[in-house]
Amino acid sequence: MGKESTPGGADALASARTGDVVLITCPSREAVVADISAQYVSVRWPWNQIDPESMMQWNGLRAIPLAPDARDWSDEPFQVTTPPSSLHRGGVCEVGIPDTVAYVVHVAQFSEPLDVGWFPRPNTYVSLVAHGVKIFPDMEEIGFTLDPDGEEPIESQLICRPYSFLEDGDxxxxxxxxxxxxxxxxxxxxxxxxxxxxxxxxxxxxxxxxxxxxxxxxxxxxxxxxxxxxxxxxxxxxxxxxxxxxxxxxxxxxxxxxx
Known part of the structure; x- marks a missing residue:
C-alpha cells in the first residue's frame, strides 16, 4: 500500500460513509493456536487486550474460518495464512488480512466508547460486506465490522464512492x-x-x-x-x-x- 502500518492507520475507514467501496489489508502477525477443528482455528488474538471491567467477558480468543467453504468465510476478513497441516494446539500461526475489497453498509458512531470486551473500546464501527456478496433486508447478521481506531494495523484505500462530489444533505x-x-x-x-x-x-x-x-x-x-x-x-x-x-x-x- 506504500506506507508504514501503524495502529489506527485505516485512512479510508476513518472517513468512510455508507456505500464506499474500499480495499483493506492488515500485515500478518504471530498468534497462538488455542484450538482447531475441521473448518475453524481459534487463536489468542494478538492485538487487543481483555477489558477487565467489561460486561462481555471476552476470553481473548477469536475463531477464524480455515477455508472458503466455511459458512461465514466472507464475514471474517482476517485469515490464517499458515497451512492447516502445520496448525496444532499450542502452536503458532500467522494471522492477518490479505488484500480484500468490501463495501460499506453502515457507519455507527457511539456517544460513549462501546463495551465489546477488549481495549480499546471503539467509538466508531464501520460495517462492511465482502466484494460480490449480496445482502438482503431480512438478514440478521451482515458482513463484518472494523474499528478505524483499533489496535489492528489495518490499512485501507478508497476505491469508489457513489456521488463523491456531493455531501449528505446537499x-x-x-x-x-x-x-x-x-x-x-x-x-x-x-x-x-x-x-x-x-x-x-x-x-x-x-x-x-x-x-x-x-x-x-x-x-x-x-x-x-x-x-x-x-x-x-x-x-x-x-x-x-x-x-x-x-x-x-x-x-x-x-x-x-x-x-
Whole structure:
C-alpha cells in the first residue's frame, strides 16, 4: 500500500460513509493456536487486550474460518495464512488480512466508547460486506465490522464512492429545474413530491450545510456534465461486484440499519 502500518492507520475507514467501496489489508502477525477443528482455528488474538471491567467477558480468543467453504468465510476478513497441516494446539500461526475489497453498509458512531470486551473500546464501527456478496433486508447478521481506531494495523484505500462530489444533505436542482435533497449513498427526495426517484443531470448545487458554496457548486456542475444517476450506480456495482443495487440506508438513518 506504500506506507508504514501503524495502529489506527485505516485512512479510508476513518472517513468512510455508507456505500464506499474500499480495499483493506492488515500485515500478518504471530498468534497462538488455542484450538482447531475441521473448518475453524481459534487463536489468542494478538492485538487487543481483555477489558477487565467489561460486561462481555471476552476470553481473548477469536475463531477464524480455515477455508472458503466455511459458512461465514466472507464475514471474517482476517485469515490464517499458515497451512492447516502445520496448525496444532499450542502452536503458532500467522494471522492477518490479505488484500480484500468490501463495501460499506453502515457507519455507527457511539456517544460513549462501546463495551465489546477488549481495549480499546471503539467509538466508531464501520460495517462492511465482502466484494460480490449480496445482502438482503431480512438478514440478521451482515458482513463484518472494523474499528478505524483499533489496535489492528489495518490499512485501507478508497476505491469508489457513489456521488463523491456531493455531501449528505446537499440540495440541488436538476436539468429540468426540480429541487432535490441528496442522502448518501444514492438516495434522492424531490422537494415537490413529484414522480421520479432521482434527478436528471447536470446538477446545480443550491445549498450545502445551509449555505451557498461556489467552489462546491462548480465541482458538482463539472462532475455532472455527462452521465447520470444510472451511470453512477453502474460504476458502483462494478466496483462492488454486484449485479443489482442492495438496500443501503441513507446516512441520516444512523443506527437504524438494517431496518
Amino acid at each position: 440540495e440541488a436542482a436538476d436539468s429540468e429545474g426540480r429541487m432535490w435533497k441528496y442522502r448518501a449513498p444514492w438516495n434522492w427526495t424531490p422537494f415537490d413530491n413529484g414522480p421520479g426517484a432521482f434527478p436528471v443531470w447536470p446538477l446545480h448545487l443550491a445549498c450545502r450545510n445551509g449555505e451557498e458554496n461556489p467552489d462546491a457548486r462548480a465541482n458538482v456542475a463539472h462532475a455532472t456534465r455527462f452521465g447520470g444517476h444510472g451511470s453512477e450506480i453502474a460504476r458502483w456495482l462494478e466496483c462492488a461486484g454486484l449485479a443489482e443495487v442492495p438496500r443501503l440506508p441513507p446516512a441520516v438513518f444512523g443506527e437504524d440499519f438494517p431496518g
